[in-house]
Amino acid sequence: MPLDCGAALGPFTMAYRTYGTLNADRSNAILICHALTGDQFVIDRHPITGKPGWWSILVGPGLPVDTNRYFVICSNVIGGCMGTTGPQDIDPATGSPYGLNFPVITIPDMVRAQKLLIDHLGIDKLFCVIGGSMGGMQVLEWASRYPEHVFSCMPIATAARHSAQNIAFNEVGRQAIMADPDWCGGAYQILDKRPHAGLAVARMAAHITYLSETALHRKFGRSLQDRKGITYGFDAEFQVESYLRHQGITFVDRFDANSYLYISRAMDYFDLAADHGGVLANAFRVNGQGTPVRFCLVSFSSDWLFPSRESRAIVHALNAAAANVSFVEVETDKGHDAFLLDEPNFHQVAHGFLEGCAEHRGLTPPRGPR
Amino acid sequence: MMPRDRGAALAPAPLRHGAPLRIDLKLVADMIAPGSRVLDIGCGDGTLLGYLADAKRVDGRGIELSMDGVHACVSQGLSVIQGDADTDLVNYPTHAFDYAVLGQTLQATRNPRQVLQHLVRIGRHAVVSFPNFGYWRVRLALGVRGTMPVTDHLGFAWWETPNIHFCTISDFDHLCRDNGIIIEHRVILGRRSESTAWTSRLHPNLFGEQAIFLLRHA
Numbered sequence: 232m233p234l235d236c237g238a239a240l241g242p243f244t245m246a247y248r249t250y251g252t253l254n255a256d257r258s259n260a261i262l263i264c265h266a267l268t269g270d271q272f273v274i275d276r277h278p279i280t281g282k283p284g285w286w287s288i289l290v291g292p293g294l295p296v297d298t299n300r301y302f303v304i305c306s307n308v309i310g311g312c313m314g315t316t317g318p319q320d321i322d323p324a325t326g327s328p329y330g331l332n333f334p335v336i337t338i339p340d341m342v343r344a345q346k347l348l349i350d351h352l353g354i355d356k357l358f359c360v361i362g363g364s365m366g367g368m369q370v371l372e373w374a375s376r377y378p379e380h381v382f383s384c385m386p387i388a389t390a391a392r393h394s395a396q397n398i399a400f401n402e403v404g405r406q407a408i409m410a411d412p413d414w415c416g417g418a419y420q421i422l423d424k425r426p427h428a429g430l431a432v433a434r435m436a437a438h439i440t441y442l443s444e445t446a447l448h449r450k451f452g453r454s455l456q457d458r459k460g461i462t463y464g465f466d467a468e469f470q471v472e473s474y475l476r477h478q479g480i481t482f483v484d485r486f487d488a489n490s491y492l493y494i495s496r497a498m499d500y501f502d503l504a505a506d507h508g509g510v511l512a513n514a515f516r517v518n519g520q521g522t523p524v525r526f527c528l529v530s531f532s533s534d535w536l537f538p539s540r541e542s543r544a545i546v547h548a549l550n551a552a553a554a555n556v557s558f559v560e561v562e563t564d565k566g567h568d569a570f571l572l573d574e575p576n577f578h579q580v581a582h583g584f585l586e587g588c589a590e591h592r593g594l595t596p597p598r599g600p601r
Numbered sequence: 602m603m604p605r606d607r608g609a610a611l612a613p614a615p616l617r618h619g620a621p622l623r624i625d626l627k628l629v630a631d632m633i634a635p636g637s638r639v640l641d642i643g644c645g646d647g648t649l650l651g652y653l654a655d656a657k658r659v660d661g662r663g664i665e666l667s668m669d670g671v672h673a674c675v676s677q678g679l680s681v682i683q684g685d686a687d688t689d690l691v692n693y694p695t696h697a698f699d700y701a702v703l704g705q706t707l708q709a710t711r712n713p714r715q716v717l718q719h720l721v722r723i724g725r726h727a728v729v730s731f732p733n734f735g736y737w738r739v740r741l742a743l744g745v746r747g748t749m750p751v752t753d754h755l756g757f758a759w760w761e762t763p764n765i766h767f768c769t770i771s772d773f774d775h776l777c778r779d780n781g782i783i784i785e786h787r788v789i790l791g792r793r794s795e796s797t798a799w800t801s802r803l804h805p806n807l808f809g810e811q812a813i814f815l816l817r818h819a
Contacts, residue, residue, distance in 0.1 A: 525680070527675065546682050546684070547689070547692040548692075550682075550689070550692040550693050551692050551693070551694060553693070553694055553697045555660075555662065555680050556662075556680060556682060557671075557674075557675045557679075557680050557681055557682060558671075558681075558682035558683055558684075559668070559671050559672060559675050559683060560668065560683055562668060576672055579672070579676045580672060580675045580676055582676070583675050583676035583677055583678050584675055584678065586678050587677070587678020587679065587680075588678075590678065
């Protein structure tokens with residue numbers, strides 16, 4: 232498969248999970264796109280952490296993304312570390328792990344790989360493509376690149392381009408990894424080392440950006456960890472420190488440092504308007520006409536990593552392209568992470584949007600009373 | 602924006618699915634051709650859009666300021682965005698819709714003239730409804746009692762009202778004329794919601810409580 236960077240990747244492996252049953256006319260498939268550190272384990276327990284699937288609150292039997300009705304697919308992105316080919320896999324050219332010899336990948340590359348998977352599964356048109364954060368970037372790319380193969384889509388808590396602030400945060404994470412002597416210029420696997428400290432710091436810094444000040448304060452305040460008073464040292468004295476350290480330490484068990492570099496870089500490069508002459512609306516035009524894809528954008532009021540104004544900019548571009556678009560800003564103090572949490576308003580909107588789309592797609596008979 | 606009136610006294614029109622449709626919404630719906638593309642600005646909880654989709658197979662979209670309204674709309678499968686008539690209409694291309702509808706919202710916008718100009722640009726036709734500030738009860742309140750009017754359709758005290766740009770039917774006629782907007786059709790609702798009441802026909806600006814205009818750009 233040709234990549235945006237000019238290199239080619241192949242043959243490569245795509246690891247994916249499916250849930251539910253594909254119907255006879257193959258019209259009920261939903262593709263879920265995961266975020267930076269997500270994976271294909273949407274519903275079922277994670278094989279390493281043993282925790283429930285990352286979107287098991289939204290996707291499953293009887294849930295808004297109902298696996299009794301829809302055939303749900305989620306694949307690990309290329310460059311990932313949960314089975315799809317990434318920097319930790321063996322480079323057939325050298326017989327050693329790719330490491331930094333892995334080609335730099337982009338969001339469009341991830342989507343092209345997913346398209347190959349969808350073709351392989353014999354699905355011509357996805358009923359819906361859903362994703363949050365980096366997953367939302369992939370959703371936008373799908374809608375823009377393959378409008379004839381996508382009936383509807385839900386880009387959630389995302390943006391049409393990564394902001395300078397977000398690139399800056401990603402760079403802090405990458406520098407933390409690279410500053411770890413065990414990173415070894417990216418060749419740590421050959422030397423049987425792991426830059427756990429650097430990757431943990433990267434995760435800690437990123438995790439702060441997924442929360443909000445209000446949520447952090449509500450959860451931890453200035454509470455101390457297992458002690459009555461401050462001890463004038465650099466232990467994790469505050470609960471918030473202990474929490475972040477835990478986030479960092481557990482993350483390194485399930486994630487590869489080089490994958491983190493590559494995937495975070497792909498986010499930085501994402502700029503949908505730049506790929507269309509600097510006009511975002513052009514990303515959603517097909518032969519001069521508005522896109523046939525139905526959109527539902529969702530943002531969260533306290534998300535400062537992908538603030539509502541980013542979603543609103545996409546909505547304005549979609550309006551300019553006369554697209555069929557819904558947009559809801561969900562009121563919450565849980566920050567960017569809200570898209571993964573129990574947000575009833577978000578889940579009702581997702582359910583309502585999918586119901587409406589199912590009606591238009593002919594998956595359900597037209598409704599009676601509204 | 603949720604509808605700016607608190608009027609519940611109007612007789613409901615029969616609706617296919619049983620739910621009552623306010624008479625002014627029914628009159629708006631009557632102006633819209635089946636199967637057309639409609640943008641409802643200030644669509645509230647989506648009552649009109651839902652009716653148009655069910656009864657007239659309309660391809661409808663909405664803009665609504667209140668989160669509750671947007672949430673209600675999208676949850677029932679309507680295509681609605683959270684947005685503001687004053688700021689968001691500029692993004693829509695010319696003639697993107699057959700009809701741009703502004704129901705009971707004009708008086709709550711910051712720049713009604715600009716909003717109106719966008720309506721007749723975005724829609725091949727525009728449908729605008731608003732409460733008539735020239736209605737005799739309004740005049741009575743201000744002219745005789747000397748207080749800001751609070752009626753069935755203007756149900757807010759002056760200090761809490763979101764309605765900041767009231768006009769009379771005559772004012773609206775003038776605004777259309779001065780901006781090259783053609784009035785294709787006009788329905789005046791009197792006290793008993795009868796557009797044919799002789800009083801409303803005789804002197805709409807005095808006896809009309811609400812007005813619904815079908816407009817297009819010249």
